Amino acid sequence: MSSPQLPKVNTLLLSIPEPHVLLITINRPKNFNSLNPEANWEMHRVVDWAEAEDSIWCIIITGQGDKAYCAGFDLVTGHHQRAENKAKNSVGGESPSSGFGGISNRNQARKPVISAVNGYSLGGGTEMCLASDIVVATQRSKFGLPEVKQGLTAASGGLARIVRSLPYQVAAELVLTGRFFDAQEAYSYGLVNKVIPNDANVVEAALEYARTITKNSPDAVMLTKQGLLLALERDSVTKATKEWLDSDEATVWRNGENLTIGLRAFATKQKPQYQNPAPIIKKHGSKL
Structure with missing residues (x-):
């Protein structure tokens, strides 16, 4: 690589x-x-x-x-x-x-x-x-x-x-x-x-x-960090969680290959080989 x-x-x-x-x-x-x-x-x-x-x-x-x-x-x-x-x-x-x-x-x-x-x-x-x-x-x-x-x-x-x-x-x-x-x-x-x-x-x-x-899934790590920051910055825990799970980042995580890789590795008792995360495409079309 x-x-x-x-x-x-x-x-x-x-x-x-x-x-x-x-x-x-x-x-x-x-x-x-x-x-x-x-x-x-x-x-x-x-x-x-x-x-x-x-x-x-x-x-x-x-x-x-x-x-x-x-x-x-x-x-x-x-x-x-x-x-x-x-x-x-x-x-x-x-x-x-x-x-x-x-x-x-x-x-x-x-x-x-x-x-x-x-x-x-x-x-x-x-x-x-x-x-x-x-x-x-x-x-x-x-x-x-x-x-x-x-x-x-x-x-x-x-x-x-x-x-x-x-x-x-x-x-x-x-x-x-x-x-x-x-x-x-x-x-x-x-x-x-x-x-x-x-x-x-x-x-x-x-x-x-x-x-x-x-060693962890980059999609999951980055989404987890976003969840922490939203909880820190928003006045409502439940609203922060909803905003987090409705985000573009959460959509990419759900649809990303790394989620499949992690679940497959767990089911087969193998070490996951995670790949680069898919780019985040914001609603206005620009890549993060």
């Missing part, structure tokens, strides 16, 4: 370490892998590509080196960018609609995202982790939403996500003080799935999850 042609990028490293798994490495170690506007938009475009690429079933995001996963937005570059925008009487340019790193405010993402945190994950970095499906972190990793310390606020989806993940008073303390918290504390809150020793390979730990996920 040949790997897909990866997008061309300047601030990221892209690879396919396992079949159906895209590894995105933020490659700005001298800047603690903070994202400047170029890197932010590259992340958006790469995740867009992965969402539409049928051969990609799972995404892992990490940072180059052992100092940081992502230390948030590059405030020095952002300050100059904002000054230039004001001079031009324009705004924007820093973040795409999908939020920080192309995932923190992405609506109805299909592919599971695993964050492999290897150091500082601050501001937008923590917002990316909050939007991930699974988070693995080394013991020395530090998290935090310290935006208020710089006169900012976590406006890329992080506030809404953290207050839905944690008790209100815990979330309020973290975001109003802006303090850092370590991987073990994040684990105690359920924000991190697994804490590993500092000398362990965090990408390999993430790949263990990815291998397990990609």
